[in-house]
Amino acid sequence: MDNNQMNKYDVVIVGGGIAGLSAAHYLKQEGLKIKLIEADKRVGGRMKTDNVEGYLLDKGFQVLSTAYPECQKLLDYDALELRNFYPGAKVYHKHSFYQFADPFKKPIDSLRKLNNPLSNFGDKLKIVALRNRTRRLSIEKLFDEKEMPTIDFLREWNFSDQIINSFFKPYLGGIFLEPDLLTSSRMFRFVFKMFGKGYAALPKNGMEAIPRQLAARLSEDELLLDTEVKQVSNGRVTLKDGEEISTSIVLVATDAFTASKLIPSFTKQVSMNSVRCLYFTADEPLDKQAILYLNGNNQGWINNIVVPTSLQKSYAPTGKSLISVSVIKPCNLTDTELYIAVRGELRAWFGDEVVSQWIHLKTYSIENAVPSQPTISYPKEKEIKPVEKGIFICGDHVHDSSINGAIRSGRITADAISWHLALTINQ
Ligand SMILES: Cc1cc2nc3c(=O)[nH]c(=O)nc-3n(C[C@H](O)[C@H](O)[C@H](O)COP(=O)(O)OP(=O)(O)OC[C@H]3O[C@@H](n4cnc5c(N)ncnc54)[C@H](O)[C@@H]3O)c2cc1C
Numbered sequence: 001m002d003n004n005q006m007n008k009y010d011v012v013i014v015g016g017g018i019a020g021l022s023a024a025h026y027l028k029q030e031g032l033k034i035k036l037i038e039a040d041k042r043v044g045g046r047m048k049t050d051n052v053e054g055y056l057l058d059k060g061f062q063v064l065s066t067a068y069p070e071c072q073k074l075l076d077y078d079a080l081e082l083r084n085f086y087p088g089a090k091v092y093h094k095h096s097f098y099q100f101a102d103p104f105k106k107p108i109d110s111l112r113k114l115n116n117p118l119s120n121f122g123d124k125l126k127i128v129a130l131r132n133r134t135r136r137l138s139i140e141k142l143f144d145e146k147e148m149p150t151i152d153f154l155r156e157w158n159f160s161d162q163i164i165n166s167f168f169k170p171y172l173g174g175i176f177l178e179p180d181l182l183t184s185s186r187m188f189r190f191v192f193k194m195f196g197k198g199y200a201a202l203p204k205n206g207m208e209a210i211p212r213q214l215a216a217r218l219s220e221d222e223l224l225l226d227t228e229v230k231q232v233s234n235g236r237v238t239l240k241d242g243e244e245i246s247t248s249i250v251l252v253a254t255d256a257f258t259a260s261k262l263i264p265s266f267t268k269q270v271s272m273n274s275v276r277c278l279y280f281t282a283d284e285p286l287d288k289q290a291i292l293y294l295n296g297n298n299q300g301w302i303n304n305i306v307v308p309t310s311l312q313k314s315y316a317p318t319g320k321s322l323i324s325v326s327v328i329k330p331c332n333l334t335d336t337e338l339y340i341a342v343r344g345e346l347r348a349w350f351g352d353e354v355v356s357q358w359i360h361l362k363t364y365s366i367e368n369a370v371p372s373q374p375t376i377s378y379p380k381e382k383e384i385k386p387v388e389k390g391i392f393i394c395g396d397h398v399h400d401s402s403i404n405g406a407i408r409s410g411r412i413t414a415d416a417i418s419w420h421l422a423l424t425i426n427q
Pocket of ligand 1: 014015016017018019020037038039040043044045046047059060061062063064065175227228229230253254255258275366368369370394395396397400401402403404406
């Protein structure tokens with residue numbers, strides 16, 4: 001009997017985040033015998049939603065761009081019942097709110113807000129020019145462009161300090177989860193292209209509905225939850241309880257830190273950006289519009305605020321509103337201290353009368369939210385190789401820090417594994 005016949009599985013995937021689930025889907029499509037092992041009781045990894053007394057609390061505010069090409073290919077958007085945010089934002093600056101609107105999707109709103117003091121006419125023209133330039137380039141080409149910190153890129157384009165500080169910093173900071181915009185300009189251009197082409201959306205049942213949709217495509221034998229993998233080697237995965245599972249290929253789809261523990265030769269240093277997310281509930285909706293609020297003041301803890309119930313009523317029990325507040329600045333405050341500070345800021349933004357009605361539900365402190373990416377290289381499909389004999393890696397940390405990046409990483413690694421197995425069997 002040859003090696004492949006003795007192996008129980010063709011591929012064992014370690015980690016049931018969106019990258020591992022994507023790989024599982026594509027490997028299954030190739031007719032391979034797979035098993036996905038996830039340490040947690042639920043799939044999803046960093047895309048989780050807790051149901052707390054009928055409130056759907058995403059573990060950190062997170063959105064899907066409807067234009068993500070990998071999501072379009074893999075997910076059933078209709079079944080997710082996606083709803084879109086308004087394409088723009090309200091910026092809180094010196095005690096007033098100023099609305100920004102996407103000039104392509106909301107041209108009339110955009111023109112109406114021409115007197116917005118936070119951007120000048122030149123900024124608007126540059127946004128249009130950048131949008132046109134970005135639209136023409138494929139994602140692969142964008143990730144091949146010269147890179148620099150996003151903040152330098154915006155300055156190179158001569159955007160005014162006013163729009164950089166009051167709009168780009170909180171808007172992009174809320175996506176990169178770092179306030180100084182040191183993330184690679186390649187990521188900025190990707191994000192700019194995606195949110196220009198599509199909409200920021202939330203599924204009806206919370207962000208975890210996305211990984212759950214993929215997990216539902218696996219059979220009972222293909223998915224093992226609540227089981228930590230302790231060791232991997234060529235042809236074998238060892239579980240925490242000592243059980244060994246034999247396999248032709250191991251695909252490590254964990255976070256970077258776990259990947260480097262499981263595979264000592266994988267030494268890539270990845271530092272992670274963090275975020276704290278405070279949830280409040282209210283009886284009165286804050287806004288009829290499903291819009292992102294940004295802090296354009298350059299001071300205070302709050303970076304952005306959203307009201308998920310303004311687009312998905314299912315995020316709260318009937319008649320209730322859910323408010324999510326994100327803090328991205330490095331912050332040593334305890335949860336109570338942060339809650340007090342944030343509540344004070346919310347009072348200044350929306351008034352005492354409104355905010356005194358809000359009840360604090362929960363605070364999430366997510367230390368390891370997304371890999372910080374001062375530089376990014378976008379893996380080419382044909383370049384994926386095993387990191388060690390019989391072992392592959394996928395995940396956002398070897399791609400870009402996004403749902404699209406994690407899914408693409410799963411897909412192209414699955415493709416490489418299929419080729420690898422086909423060639424090995426034919427040898
Ligand atoms: C707060 C927050 C906001 C975000 N906002 C956005 C956004 O708006 N848009 C966007 O596109 N992206 C966003 N992201 C990024 C996106 O969610 C991630 O890039 C993506 O979910 C990463 O998926 P992954 O599968 O690579 O890793 P993970 O989700 O980390 O999955 C790894 C899995 O491996 C499992 N695992 C670890 N060790 C073991 C072991 N020993 N044995 C078995 N299993 C193990 C873990 O439990 C986990 O389930 C955000 C992320 C966070 C946290």
